[in-house]
Amino acid sequence: MTASDVILCGICDAQHVSHVADYWCPECGEGLCSPCKNYHGVSKASRQHGVISIDDYKKLPAEICKIEQNCTEHDKKFQMFCPGHDKLCCIICISEKHKECTGMFLIDEAIKSSRSSTLFGSLEESLKDIQENIERVVKDRKANLIEIKQQHFKSLNDIKDTRQKLNSRLDELEKNIIDDLISTETQLKLKIETLLNKLSTKMKTIELLKTNLMSVKQHGSDLQAFIGSKMLEKDVTEELKYVQNISEDDGFSQLGLKCQVDDKITDILSEITAFGSITIEKSQSSIDFGVGHAKQAQIFTAVPSRSRSMDGITASLIGEFRVPAGKSFTCITGSSVFPDGRMIFADCNHNHRLVIVQSDGNLDTEIPISPLIPFDVTCIDDKTVAVTTLFNNTIVIVDTETKQFTNTIKTGICRGITYRQGQIIYCEIGKGIVAIQLSNNKVITIVEDDNIKNDWSYITTSGENLYYTDNNSTVKCYSVKGDKRWEYKNESIMTGIAADQHGIVYGISNRNTHVVLISADGKNSRTLLTEKDVIQNAYGIYFHINKLYVVSSSGVLLEFDIA
Structure with a gap:
């Protein structure tokens, strides 16, 4: 040491x-x-x-x-x-x-x-999954190297095979044109040699006529000279005619050979600048990354123990303000809280807008999204929100600083929405609970549930659980991996929903005039707030650091201290 x-x-x-x-x-x-x-x-x-x-x-x-x-x-x-x-x-x-x-x-x-807590187990599971993913990637990349080497040899063989075929074809074409050259030369040679043979014969005839003419001239009598010259004149006239007509003989033309190489052959030398090309091909890897049931990377945050009883929970009204009015009747159907404490509201039917207010109720900004109609909203970070919309089956990602859509995602009929660790999770009518990984827009169905038929289905998360309302009177709890925890049924209508760090659920019920508590195991419930506490026609509810926010459709926000 x-x-x-x-x-x-x-x-x-x-x-x-x-x-x-x-x-x-x-x-x-x-x-x-x-x-x-x-x-x-x-x-x-x-x-x-x-x-x-x-x-x-x-x-x-x-x-x-x-x-x-x-x-x-x-x-x-x-x-x-x-x-x-x-x-x-x-x-x-x-x-x-x-x-x-x-x-x-x-x-x-x-x-x-x-x-x-489940944190260490979740981290161990995540690390194990990450390690398995890396091992799979290493195995896949090594297999890819082998595949690339095989493709190299195949391409090399294809190049050589193509070259061999080209050589064979060029050799064949070369032989054909040489054969044609020889054949054409033979034809021309035959024509000229035929004419030469004829002329050679004529030369002999001319020599004989010259000899006969000299003999008659020197040795014949006058009568023989006269008659003989007449006879020779006829023969000479015939030979003159032959010489005069000799230009009409095919063999007398100026013959020659010309080789014209096909343009497609010469293109190889001029226009074709490469034998081919080598490119890199990319395709989606067959590896599906992820951890747990949904196979999505998770970042876990420590949360307090889920051991608190709901029996001793009390709510004290500590604040109230009204969402700044729009051009028409206010209709708040969804709300959320930014990490910095500001609040955002979805003003649905008439104003088609998002409203952001400071914690004291003063207006921060207003974002019109017409012709889209916002239904529910969730905060992703201090400036970005995700919004479900009515009628056009779309989720839009909005930059609240620029007031611009940064992404538009087509969905089924979506209603309640929440954000958790890189995913937006929402209720889809007739399908279930669906998550979208924002990093790659990958869609995962976490829970298949065709009982979600209510236009007022909302969802929230707490720790490793997600909670949602369906079919008017039911609250369901699942793990984020899709494992069912519990199901709570109530005869009263259940709409908006929130959950604290202990897993205790706060739900709006009884025609939007009550806030009901549901125990962390889903076995018990009790009423926390009623219309006597000024709860009227509410859909939006949010729990944040021992504070419960309840907003009515008319835009009245109530802030309760939860003890």
């Missing part, structure tokens, strides 16, 4: 005594020797600290060991966790930087169940 690996007891070191630590206190952030560990364990200030052995401490990843137990900025103990900023907060942090943040929860409540 090197000197740098030795951890000293912090208490002894403060007394200028060097003792090697046998234990480590993460909350104190220092080592403890055995005697000091005993004192540490009985001290009122530290008896609840979770002390571990030095050997176990050294097995922790370096990043984990660096985790601070107190706020480094204010030197105060962390008390809350802000999911919007993904940060631990001390009491000063909350007052200075997180006044408007929603969704915050006590970290003491979360850490009590952190080891026993």
Whole structure:
């Protein structure tokens, strides 16, 4: 063990005594020797600290060991966790930087169940799935390399085979034209040689006539000379006629040979600049990535234990305001809350708009989406929302800063919608619960349920569960992997739905004038709010950091503190 690996007891070191630590206190952030560990364990200030052995401490990843137990900025103990900023907060942090943040929860409540929660199991499952996916990719890529090598050899053989066929064909064409050349030359030669033979015969005839003429002239009598010359004149006249007509003989023409190579052959030398081409082909891999039932990558967030009873839950009205009016009657059918605390509402039938307000009810912005009619809305991040629309079977992704659609997704008849970890999840009438992975627009049916027949079907999620209403009087709970948890039936009409971090469901019922609580196991229920609490004709309901927001169709928003 090197000197740098030795951890000293912090208490002894403060007394200028060097003792090697046998234990480590993460909350104190220092080592403890055995005697000091005993004192540490009985001290009122530290008896609840979770002390571990030095050997176990050294097995922790370096990043984990660096985790601070107190706020480094204010030197105060962390008390809350802000999911919007993904940060631990001390009491000063909350007052200075997180006044408007929603969704915050006590970290003491979360850490009590952190080891026993489904988070570690989910992370282990995700890591296992990620590892399996990587192994599949490695196997697939190696197989692709082998396939590319095979394609290389096949292409090489195709090139050589084509070249051989070209050579064979060119050899055949060459032989044909050479044969034609020889045949044509023979024909021309025959014509000329035939004429030469005729002329040779004529030359002999002419020589004979010349000899006869000289003999008659020198040795014949006058009578013989006279008569003989007349006879020779006739023969000479015939030969003159032959010479005069010799140009008409086919063999007398100026004959020659000309070779004209086909243009298609010469194109190879001029116009064809390549034997062919080599390109890269891309196609969709057969690998279907994912984890769990839906085979989608998940990022898990720690949530407090789901152990709270609904019996002691109370609701206190702490705020009320009206959504800024539009050009016509307001009809709010959906709502959601941004991570920064702002709220957004879907104003349906008449105004065809989205309305964003600050936490105090003041108008932030208004986004017209006509001719589309918004039904429900969910926040993706601080500036992006997803909206289901009536009548045209479409979900639109809206950038609230530019007020532009960034994506339009065709669906079935969609109604309630929520967002979870890269997916928008919605109710599709006659089909079930459908998820769309925003990274690639991949569509997955999580739950097949043809009982969703109600135009007022809504959906929400909490932790690893999703909850939705169907067929007017039923609330169903499924895991995000599609495993059924429970089903709750009520004679009253169920529409809007929300859930807290404990899995307790808040549903709007009894013709939109009551808020009903359903236990985390779906076995029990009780009424939390009624029309006496000013609940009137409400569809939108949202739970955020111990606050319950209920909005009526006319645009009156009620904010309740849940205790």
